[in-house]
Amino acid sequence: MLYSYTPDAFAAARGLDIKTSCEVLSIDPYKKQIMLKDGKNGVAASAAYRKLIIATGGRARVPAVSGDPSGLLTLRTLADADKIKHRLMNMPSGKAAVIGASFLGLAMAEVISHYGMQVTVFDEGGSFFGGTSDKISCEIKEYINIHNVKLEMNSSALAYDGSSLFYRGGGGESSLDCGLLFIAAGTEPESSLAASAGIETAENKAIDVSLKMETSASSVYACGDCAMMRDFVTGLRVYLPTAGNANRTGRFAADAAAGVKTRFPGVMNASAARIFDREYARTGPSPEMLDKKGMPYLQSFTKGAVKASYMPAEDRDIFINIIYSPEGLIYGAEIFGAPGSAKRIDLITEAVYARNTLNDMLYMDFAYNPNLSPSWEPVQQALHIAEARRKSSF
């Protein structure tokens, strides 16, 4: 449920019948019927459908860490947020650990550090956000290190006893005293309702859907964090639980269910984050996905500025990594830098959807004002450099 948009306001604005505190217990795809339980009065009922859209979302993935699970904190619901706030408000300043150096983990590390605690972030991998390139990872590491947050990359949490976290890292097994452990290890699809109705799911248990978001059951669609999606560039089935993807696949599933003829182009893994005062964004398939599909690619890393050099700014750096085919077709990018950096990723997303090459973008007209960009837009500059490197690589 959204916090800023109440069910009553939503119902009034959209003319919908919204039943909150009402759990769907099961789906009968043969009788085209769902079983419900009203959480307010406990009454069970059934309801018939002509079309059904499953949007049951996801839940926090909790890796196997032995010890008392009640001491672990995760964030998915408003109740989780209240619990975290209560713990932080009543915590004597001390040490905290976060498992997962991705969107939620780094955001929580920042929040916890604002409460005066020394935070250590652990991640099984050596990169951020589930796969930043080496050069962007170095920039992020350097930036995080100047804040009150320690990084333990390539480390796996083993056990937590409420006051110490035991982990395995580069130097073998070790422990960290910490009164608070926050888990941000990704999202798992909440698909048990669909699976128990016999609806097909993928290896990761997300609901399998066609390009029209149809499930394996007739007249049943699925969208958002509970469903698989199709990657625009590679055509691979992917699980990308983001709000943007949930919104777009939700709208598309509704159109498809209503019989509106429309085409869903696929998702691009476009996502953004703020890390202290800097921003990160990425779009396009990961190098692993391109490898899996057998699509060769090149990468070009550049450093630029978000403002003209003569305008005052505490921080003006922007780091851009462009990913493209040997023929120059743009596949995606990563951006990290000063405020104003992240939303520049949308230029690249649009270029990929339009199937632009580096060359197509070189002389496009980008708005200029010295407070907002140098006279050459940094993304365009990065594309110029990528094209020059591409040509010289032959």
Ligand SMILES: Cc1cc2nc3c(=O)[nH]c(=O)nc-3n(C[C@H](O)[C@H](O)[C@H](O)COP(=O)(O)OP(=O)(O)OC[C@H]3O[C@@H](n4cnc5c(N)ncnc54)[C@H](O)[C@@H]3O)c2cc1C
């Ligand atoms: C702290 C946090 C911050 C985030 N920030 C971002 C961000 O900045 N950008 C971004 O792109 N994404 C962000 N996300 C991810 C984003 O919130 C999700 O991708 C998005 O909410 C998924 O929407 P959804 O409708 O698929 O699922 P959800 O929002 O999870 O909604 C699913 C709903 O289904 C209900 N439900 C489940 N089972 C049943 C049942 N059996 N009967 C009845 N109801 C049921 C649940 O109660 C829930 O209300 C964030 C997530 C979290 C947790």
